[in-house]
Amino acid sequence: MSSYYNICLDVGGTKVLGVIFDENREIIYRLKKKTTEGGDKTENIEQVIIGVVDQMIKESGINKKKLHAIAACAPGVIDQDSGIVLFTPNLPWRDYDIKTPMENKFGVPFYIGNDVNLGVLGEYKFGAAKGYKNVVGFFVGTGMGGGLILNGKLYTGNKFKAGEYGHMILDPEGPLCNCGQRGCLEAFASKKGMTAYISQQAARGRKSIIADNISNGVFRSKFLKKALEEKDVVAQEAVDRACHYLAIATGNMINTFSPDIVIYGGGVIEAVGDIFLEKVLAEVDRYCMPSIRSTVDIKQAALGDDSVIYGELAMIEAADKKGDKSDEKKSDKKQDKSASGKKQSKKK
Numbered sequence: 001m002s003s004y005y006n007i008c009l010d011v012g013g014t015k016v017l018g019v020i021f022d023e024n025r026e027i028i029y030r031l032k033k034k035t036t037e038g039g040d041k042t043e044n045i046e047q048v049i050i051g052v053v054d055q056m057i058k059e060s061g062i063n064k065k066k067l068h069a070i071a072a073c074a075p076g077v078i079d080q081d082s083g084i085v086l087f088t089p090n091l092p093w094r095d096y097d098i099k100t101p102m103e104n105k106f107g108v109p110f111y112i113g114n115d116v117n118l119g120v121l122g123e124y125k126f127g128a129a130k131g132y133k134n135v136v137g138f139f140v141g142t143g144m145g146g147g148l149i150l151n152g153k154l155y156t157g158n159k160f161k162a163g164e165y166g167h168m169i170l171d172p173e174g175p176l177c178n179c180g181q182r183g184c185l186e187a188f189a190s191k192k193g194m195t196a197y198i199s200q201q202a203a204r205g206r207k208s209i210i211a212d213n214i215s216n217g218v219f220r221s222k223f224l225k226k227a228l229e230e231k232d233v234v235a236q237e238a239v240d241r242a243c244h245y246l247a248i249a250t251g252n253m254i255n256t257f258s259p260d261i262v263i264y265g266g267g268v269i270e271a272v273g274d275i276f277l278e279k280v281l282a283e284v285d286r287y288c289m290p291s292i293r294s295t296v297d298i299k300q301a302a303l304g305d306d307s308v309i310y311g312e313l314a315m316i317e318a319a320d321k322k323g324d325k326s327d328e329k330k331s332d333k334k335q336d337k338s339a340s341g342k343k344q345s346k347k348k
């Protein structure tokens with residue numbers, strides 16, 4: 001029996017994935033639930049999350065008193081220190097304090113961070129980037145996420161807004177991006193970007209099995225895998241184009257940061273990562289300086305869908321460590337005080 005448990009939640013636009021970790025970082029329980037049920041109001045998503053945690057505790061049979069901490073993520077700008085969700089593009093949270101109601105409800109610390117940042121942190125602590133000091137992460141999903149570890153630390157920039165290099169502009173006259181700009185990496189290499197290309201070609205009368213499998217503006221990654229296996233020409237073109245621009249963006253990031261490793265994660269990579277990696281590797285050397293390229297490893301994420309969940313565990317463990325240190329400092333100060341007090345009394 002584990003002496004304590006952590007609950008980690010991956011909160012997306014359409015679903016919440018929850019896991020329970022035991023003290024050995026083993027996942028002992030999993031739950032997946034849709035967030036779209038019950039409308040789109042701020043409180044409703046909070047209620048869904050609370051419901052998921054309640055259900056997980058109940059169904060797993062863990063002792064509620066042994067719950068140590070809860071961590072979550074969301075896509076968007078999140079003040080990781082205060083737990084305030086400043087802005088999320090796919091969830092109705094604006095300057096929203098989710099920390100307080102969660103801590104009040106469950107009586108344990110609650111932490112929240114940006115999903116891609118935590119995905120990179122997870123790979124850095126427990127996955128493909130373990131042992132490296134400088135990490136550039138690209139997460140290829142519905143959109144294109146970025147996360148940076150610099151000198152062994154997650155780089156969040158001013159007001160936690162760093163890492164948006166999915167919106168690096170690679171062609172100002174390129175296709176329209178979700179952000180309002182044209183020609184961002186996301187507009188070429190994300191599921192949205194690839195779907196837009198495939199839809200355009202289908203509208204011109206070309207056939208693709210993916211064109212018949214689009215819902216909410218994107219295909220599902222498993223259909224991309226199937227299409228590539230069946231040598232669907234339009235799908236192959238979309239992937240070639242995605243990888244071409246991903247290689248350019250990767251080259252730019254390699255020149256800028258001279259990282260130890262570049263990792264690719266996210267749903268698309270989980271499904272067809274081998275193909276992406278091969279194509280990017282074939283081109284990337286053209287877009288960065290050979291001397292810098294020579295010291296960079298390029299790999300796929302190792303934790304698959306769980307990168308973010310492991311990043312949340314790392315966030316909990318970092319907070320525990322910080323807590324221990326501040327406790328030590330407090331007791332050090334006490335000792336200092338009593339020591340200086342003694343000195344003073346001696347002087348007298």
Ligand SMILES: [Zn+2]
Nearest residue numbers: 167177179184
């Ligand atoms: Zn953009």
